Amino acid sequence: MFVLLDTGPLGMVTHPRASKDNADCASWLTGLxxxxxxxxIPEISDYELRRELLxxxxxxxxxxxxxxxxxxxxxxxxxxxxxQAAVLWAQARNEGKPTAPMEALDADVILASQxxxxxxxxxxxxxxxxxxxxxxxxxxxxxxxxxxx
Numbered sequence: 001m002f003v004l005l006d007t008g009p010l011g012m013v014t015h016p017r018a019s020k021d022n023a024d025c026a027s028w029l030t031g032l033x034x035x036x037x038x039x040x041i042p043e044i045s046d047y048e049l050r051r052e053l054l055x056x057x058x059x060x061x062x063x064x065x066x067x068x069x070x071x072x073x074x075x076x077x078x079x080x081x082x083x084q085a086a087v088l089w090a091q092a093r094n095e096g097k098p099t100a101p102m103e104a105l106d107a108d109v110i111l112a113s114q115x116x117x118x119x120x121x122x123x124x125x126x127x128x129x130x131x132x133x134x135x136x137x138x139x140x141x142x143x144x145x146x147x148x149x
Contacts, residue, residue, distance in 0.1 A: 008130030014064040035149035085113035099134040111140035
């Protein structure tokens, strides 16, 4: 099983303040790893979180993000991923169900594409998120706390 972290859960587990939600999310992540789940940081999620941490000058969170990227599987963007994302974006537009404004990069379709490309066999690939809406049209997506090994 592969669990890809969307920006929301990734931000929660890298946040230095252990609010109840952040602590629960970190505990959830530890539990997945303990059960042998492959937890993945998609590069698009890293980008979305990192740009905001840089803007807000959150050095401690950036350091935690870098540390986590060294421990978990890091899934880089590739040409195959970006071309598949373009297909998903066009499909959503043609169906009249866009997932982002026309001028937006649309990280959701890029994340969905990363999940689709990662799935090469019968293994389960699920995106852990705080907002299932746009992602579940393309891939299995669940609220992070609903995912169990």
